[in-house]
Amino acid sequence: MSTTKQIVYAGIFIALGLALSIVFHSMGGQFGAIFLPLHFVVLLAGLVGGPWVGISVGIIIAPLSGVLLGMPPLMPPIAFFMSMEMATYGLLSGYFEKKSMNVYLNLLITLTSGRVVYSLGYYVIGAIIGIHLKTLTALLLSFAQGAPGIIIQFLLIPPIYYALKKMRAEST
Numbered sequence: 001m002s003t004t005k006q007i008v009y010a011g012i013f014i015a016l017g018l019a020l021s022i023v024f025h026s027m028g029g030q031f032g033a034i035f036l037p038l039h040f041v042v043l044l045a046g047l048v049g050g051p052w053v054g055i056s057v058g059i060i061i062a063p064l065s066g067v068l069l070g071m072p073p074l075m076p077p078i079a080f081f082m083s084m085e086m087a088t089y090g091l092l093s094g095y096f097e098k099k100s101m102n103v104y105l106n107l108l109i110t111l112t113s114g115r116v117v118y119s120l121g122y123y124v125i126g127a128i129i130g131i132h133l134k135t136l137t138a139l140l141l142s143f144a145q146g147a148p149g150i151i152i153q154f155l156l157i158p159p160i161y162y163a164l165k166k167m168r169a170e171s172t
Contacts, residue, residue, distance in 0.1 A: 001050060009049035010056045017041035017061045018068065025071045032071055036149030038062055042086040043110065043153060046093030047161045054090025059083055076131060085118035103158045111150055115143055
């Protein structure tokens with residue numbers, strides 16, 4: 001994929017992520033934290049655009065959403081923990097797609113890896129800024145709160161990805 005296409009894909013996915021963030025956070029409560037709209041977009045960015053598009057969108061989208069929309073928060077630095085997590089999602093989903101890995105196995109490995117990165121970031125950076133959690137507690141919290149979003153990702157991402165892949169194949 002050309003550099004120009006990669007930049008366009010990244011811009012489209014960032015805009016989509018911000019739009020979904022507005023929708024979910026306007027519902028009030030913890031809808032964004034439960035349904036993980038930014039994670040959803042980053043996973044698709046990696047699958048469709050490749051690892052470099054995925055990691056770029058993953059690094060940028062949470063802090064940008066935090067600055068523009070106030071969610072995820074910049075202090076405590078949840079946006080930065082999420083940025084590390086989603087960079088992992090984007091990189092791995094794109095990498096495994098290039099290796100033609102089954103999309104469900106790709107999601108399983110990618111989501112698990114991203115959640116571990118989030119938990120470790122939360123544990124290490126949290127300890128520096130005064131958030132004291134045990135590693136296991138941080139890991140379990142990250143999986144428990146995002147469980148509905150993870151289930152939705154497993155249900156919706158594969159059919160969306162295959163539909164996008166088919167559309168792209170038909171247009172060439």
